[in-house]
Amino acid sequence: MYNNKLYLIIRAFQKMDIWLLNDLLPDTIYQGATKSKFLEKIEKAFIALKKEGDTSLESFEGISHSEKDSWNRTGFSFVGNHSRKHIDFIFEGTAFDEITNIYNCNDLELFDKTVRRKQQIPIDILHQERANYKRYKKYHTYDERYISAINELLQYKETIIGVEIYAQWLEKHQQLYNRTLPNRKVGLFKLIVDALDKKGKDANPQETSISDNFYWMYRHIKEVYEDYYLPKHKDAKKAIEEYNELNLADENDLLKWLVKYEETYNKLGFFMDLYLEDDDTEFFEIHNVRLKTSDFEYIIKLCHLSTEHYYDMLDKYTTSKNGDLYDFEQKFIQSVREKHILDSKNKYLNYLQQYENLFRNKPKIKDEEEFVKYLKNTNNDDFLHKYIREYCEEEFKQHNKEYNEMSHNFSSLTYHLKQRGIIL
Structure with missing residues (x-):
């Protein structure tokens, strides 16, 4: 149950009434910006929603994963009644439900899983728009350094560069990279996309900061050089x-x-898939920088040879059966099921505590008897994903450790030869 003030603020959002919000909100800092700047951003979002045909917003409560252990913070998604586009916020308050801050949320999970939503409209506060901008202003001096570092490699844009050039570039700008973090305002999904976008083709220069451009260029070239070339090249040549x-x-x-050489060519296929779509070409491209393919000649050859011979020998000498991993999963699930049924009272109390910590509302399983019934009747896949992951943390860690070890051994020729007692 919300207090009258919070209820009125939610109603103001639902009505997209910027004037009412101005009257209701105290004159303080919101999302790092002054009240007037914050409301200016909100008004732009309201205008965008109205242009989509929305006449009001529906409000739905939820929780941010990053906020789930914090009390007195409530998340709301305000969803357009026509477009289904939405703006999401965390409302931060005191123990008496007084609002002390409101800020945009990029990972709000609604309690009502049936709500249909489309694109989120972000509420971004730029550095220069922050209330304490002067304190942050010094960081803008780094922009020139980012631009200079990027241009050092882009001067070779129309040529192909070897490892000796970008190795020096990485060393020169290591300190700058260590002081740079990707922009987390874009949300977790965008960070994952950027991390996988080795060519940088999906980035919109107007939406990507200069620090992000430098960060991802450096990180991906660093990955090629430090994760693959340095640890693999000499051994691959010798192999x-x-x-x-x-x-x-x-x-x-x-x-x-x-x-x-099993360890040397381990994960080389992953490298080839990520970077070398066609290893017959003279170069592969990372963020508009062309890296010489011939520097990776031995790594490429080793990858092809391992594919040619390794898996034939693995098929011949394997001691594993196709269903081994599945059987392991099922035995684990059954053992946890039986253990929790035997200790149902304690496990049910643990379930209540975990549920309240995560969701802060009434749990779906009402009593111990229903809890036992749930454990007995839930199918295995449901049991693993809906119960073990959330309420059996230690057991799941142990399961993951053993499963990953089994999975590694499953694809290791060395392991299977040892199992067969073959000494080379």
Whole structure:
């Protein structure tokens, strides 16, 4: 139940009444900005929603994952009655429900899972719009350094550069990179997209900050150099030289070579899929910078050779069956089910506590008897995803550890040869 003031503020949002909001909200800082600047952003969002045909907003309560352990913070999504576009906020308050701050939320999860929503309209406060802008102003001096660092590589935009050039660039700008973080205002989904967008083709320069442009360019080139070239190149070269001396008619020789370099070519396929769509070309591109493919000649050859021989030998010598991982999952699920039924009183109390911490409303399972019935009757997939992940944290960690170990062994030729007692 909300107090009268909060109820009126929610009603003002529902009616898209900027004047009423101005009267209701105290003169303080909202999302780092002054009240007038914050309301200016809200008014622009209201105008955008009205242009979509919305005459009012529906309000739905929810919680942000990043706020789930914080008390006196309530999330609301205000959804257009026609467009279904929405603006989401966290309302921060005192123990007496007085509003002390309101700020935009990018990961609001609604309690009502049936609500239909479309695109979210962000409420962004730029650095220069912050109430304490002078304190942040010094960070804008970094813009020139970001631009300079980016241009150092973009001067080669029409040429192909080798590892010696970008290795020096990475070393030169390491300190600047270490002081830079990606813009979290864009939300988790956008961060994931940017992390996977190796070519930078999806970035809109008008919507991407200069610091983000530098950050992702540096991070992706760093990944190529430090995660693949440095740890793999020399060993890959040595592996290819030794392969050329192998007697391929002797399977033991091939097995020794495969086991010796198993760690070296581990995850090379992942590297190829991420960066080298066509390894016959002279270069591959990262953020408009062309990197010489021939620097990775031995890594590419090793990847192809491992694909050619490794999986044939793995199929031949494997000690695993296709259903082993599934059987492990089912045994784990059943053991947890039985354990929790035997200790149902304590486990039900734990369920109540966990549910209240996560959602702060009435749990769906009302008593211990219903709890036991739920455990007995829930199908395995439901049981794993809806119960174990949320309320059996320690057991799930142990399960993950064992499952990941089994999964690794499943695809390790070295492991299966040892299981068979084959000493090379």
